[in-house]
Amino acid sequence: xxxxxxxxNRPALSLHVPEPDARPGDAVDFSRVVIPAAxxxxxxxxxxxxxxxxxxxxxxxxxxxxxxxxxxxWDPRLDPETLRRMLRDMAMVRIFDERMFRxxxxxxxxxxxxxxxxxxxxxxxxxxxxxxDMCFPTYRQQGLLIARDYPLAEMMCQIYSNKGDKLKGRQLxxxxxxxxxxFFSISGNLATQYPQAVGWAMASAIKGDSRIAAGWIGxxxxxxxxxxxxxxxxxxxxxxxxxxxxxxxxxxxTFCGIAGxxxxxxxxxxxxxxxAGLRVDGNDALAVYAATRWAADRARSNLGPTLxxxxxxxxxxxxxxxxxxxxxxxxxxxSWPLGDPIARLKAHLIGLGEWDEARHKALEEALGAEVRxxxxxxxxxxxxxxxxxxxxxxxxxxxxxxxxxHLAEQRxxxxxxxxxxx
Amino acid sequence: xIEALNSAHDVMMARDPDMVVFGEDVGYFGGVFRVxxxxxxxxGKTRVFDAPIxxxxxxxxxxxxxxxxxKPVAEIQFADYIYxxxxxxxxxxxxxxxxxxxxxxxxxxxxxxxGGGIFGGQTHSQSPEAFFAHMPGIKTVIPSNPYDxxxxxxxxxxxxxxxxxxxxxxxxxxPFEGFYERPVTPWAKHPAAEVPEDYYTVPIGKAAVARAxxxxxxxxxxxxxxxxxxxxxxEGVDAEVIDLRTxxxxxxxxxxxxxxxxxxxxxxxEATRTAGFGAELAALVQERCxxxxxxxxxxxxxxxxxxxxxxxxxxxxxxxxxxxxxRKVLED
Numbered sequence: 001x002x003x004x005x006x007x008x009n010r011p012a013l014s015l016h017v018p019e020p021d022a023r024p025g026d027a028v029d030f031s032r033v034v035i036p037a038a039x040x041x042x043x044x045x046x047x048x049x050x051x052x053x054x055x056x057x058x059x060x061x062x063x064x065x066x067x068x069x070x071x072x073x074w075d076p077r078l079d080p081e082t083l084r085r086m087l088r089d090m091a092m093v094r095i096f097d098e099r100m101f102r103x104x105x106x107x108x109x110x111x112x113x114x115x116x117x118x119x120x121x122x123x124x125x126x127x128x129x130x131x132x133d134m135c136f137p138t139y140r141q142q143g144l145l146i147a148r149d150y151p152l153a154e155m156m157c158q159i160y161s162n163k164g165d166k167l168k169g170r171q172l173x174x175x176x177x178x179x180x181x182x183f184f185s186i187s188g189n190l191a192t193q194y195p196q197a198v199g200w201a202m203a204s205a206i207k208g209d210s211r212i213a214a215g216w217i218g219x220x221x222x223x224x225x226x227x228x229x230x231x232x233x234x235x236x237x238x239x240x241x242x243x244x245x246x247x248x249x250x251x252x253x254t255f256c257g258i259a260g261x262x263x264x265x266x267x268x269x270x271x272x273x274x275x276a277g278l279r280v281d282g283n284d285a286l287a288v289y290a291a292t293r294w295a296a297d298r299a300r301s302n303l304g305p306t307l308x309x310x311x312x313x314x315x316x317x318x319x320x321x322x323x324x325x326x327x328x329x330x331x332x333x334x335s336w337p338l339g340d341p342i343a344r345l346k347a348h349l350i351g352l353g354e355w356d357e358a359r360h361k362a363l364e365e366a367l368g369a370e371v372r373x374x375x376x377x378x379x380x381x382x383x384x385x386x387x388x389x390x391x392x393x394x395x396x397x398x399x400x401x402x403x404x405x406h407l408a409e410q411r412x413x414x415x416x417x418x419x420x421x422x
Numbered sequence: 423x424i425e426a427l428n429s430a431h432d433v434m435m436a437r438d439p440d441m442v443v444f445g446e447d448v449g450y451f452g453g454v455f456r457v458x459x460x461x462x463x464x465x466g467k468t469r470v471f472d473a474p475i476x477x478x479x480x481x482x483x484x485x486x487x488x489x490x491x492x493k494p495v496a497e498i499q500f501a502d503y504i505y506x507x508x509x510x511x512x513x514x515x516x517x518x519x520x521x522x523x524x525x526x527x528x529x530x531x532x533x534x535x536x537g538g539g540i541f542g543g544q545t546h547s548q549s550p551e552a553f554f555a556h557m558p559g560i561k562t563v564i565p566s567n568p569y570d571x572x573x574x575x576x577x578x579x580x581x582x583x584x585x586x587x588x589x590x591x592x593x594x595x596x597p598f599e600g601f602y603e604r605p606v607t608p609w610a611k612h613p614a615a616e617v618p619e620d621y622y623t624v625p626i627g628k629a630a631v632a633r634a635x636x637x638x639x640x641x642x643x644x645x646x647x648x649x650x651x652x653x654x655x656x657e658g659v660d661a662e663v664i665d666l667r668t669x670x671x672x673x674x675x676x677x678x679x680x681x682x683x684x685x686x687x688x689x690x691x692e693a694t695r696t697a698g699f700g701a702e703l704a705a706l707v708q709e710r711c712x713x714x715x716x717x718x719x720x721x722x723x724x725x726x727x728x729x730x731x732x733x734x735x736x737x738x739x740x741x742x743x744x745x746x747x748x749r750k751v752l753e754d
Binding site for chain 2: 134136166167168170171175177178179184185187189192194195196197198199200201202203204205207213225226228229230232233236397398399400401404405406
């Protein structure tokens, strides 16, 4: 026990509440963001022990340098065809996002979420995984579906909750689901998909399958108990899973410091759980591809899970319901020191002599036309504003495989209520 | 009853190579109540294994396994510990079929010992069934004897939807009539203790008439079925005791048939009173049998307090609480 005098001489305790570096009205300030040189991170063998990945959790795996040249041990040495396909998919995500954002503003749907600036996170991962690997995404990985050639009109019908929506108008826009594309239904309850991804991977291992799972989570949702649940289970059972943390710096209005990202990195959490960790430049499609491939190879070789922090920036608001100008400086994304993922991959391809401005312009025009055609097709089946999905019978279906008596009664009552009219 | 539940696991693991069992202490040790004893030895540790103490992780991983195509049967060591898994049950397991329009479903069973009567204190005695009854997409099953326990668990394992399976731990080793001062009776003498070794099912959603009678209907499940029968006999009341066995979907036809016949109804459960499942039962009876009722529906339940350790028998809705309620509905 300390004496009364000693106690008197102690300083008053104070609570630390983290604050971001800049607020509205302040100059954009990314001076605290340390950017290691491209190619400087070591690339260990896939059978590295998790503890030895510790240094990789505090640096950034980067492949594309400032001149958009691929450098260092993580260069995945992709052929130009694959590079062009990744560029195409990323450009498609951006054009699709822009179009659907506008559709929301036009009253055709209630809600939309863009992934501007984060396109490499999902697209490059999709290319590094096998088509039948199972994805447990968040709401900002629409790039997975686009890279896996999911029909754009199907996505739009879901966004519109229209007659063509295969989810029957039950889910908030962009909460897609597609079993055939290995894209698990998105939940609005954050982090729930993370232990599910681990459970799926455990099942694959139990059955002696060769498919692996990949989960995504945002920096903010790593604070959820389900993050801890997932990494604990993944580590304990060495589940064949890739656990991606998309650190786009913002959880709606809350900067990543409130999720515990101020004095450490999200990647560093891996090592404490006995998991290999990598911290990756999320705006560098080649680095994302290489890291995902490395993690996939580990998982497929029964070497266990890998946690990958994808360091990026949410350039737009959280969703159509958000206005970031009230909590951070305007246009902060334009100064993000890791640049724009599409511009970087495009410059890389041009540097290789495999692409040029004219081809890029033609690509964007072709993608724009494709998106407009899909939109026209989707809108034939209605929008949320006009001709949304409406079917009382279906509203009561799929709660259970069979319809129990109480739901049948409620369905009949709902139908009678509807028949009586207003 | 423990052997019956163990046998249900054994029978189904032998029949279905996709069935896996996991939970806290269920592997090598065989579970704190021995329900999963010897299963790891027989089926191997990739099909029967211990889980970290993380109920949210247990349920979340079970969902992922079910999505893959396995049939997970997860144990939550005590129902009192199920709450960290609540989000995964309520927001995920119960809704995945609906939100994917049938593209995915999560056939899985979450088993958990529940209820009081073993001096478990606040954290080993709770009856949280009403929370699960309130969840769309979740079936909730509560057996009251060894025969039903095995048949219902097999039915739950075969069910295409997630099932929460509460096992009244006070009756694991013998029926309990609520007369706590009397010696414990083993299952051996009970007619429902005769459990076939092989596969059989007891259908989910079907109640049983545990005691036929004419004067009053007692709606009960789990341990309370035994309390109801014993109290009726001690009071000399010709009560009809309906063992609901499943609370969602509840067997409304069985309830209606009995209450319309007797014209009187007492609802009995161990869980806390306010917004307990008894409130739902009382409302259903009122909606459907009002013109047949001779007296208001009575609810006999636990109190709206945490389950107190030393005053367990003051809390427990035994014969001392049920008896007067029966007399009251018969006098009205």
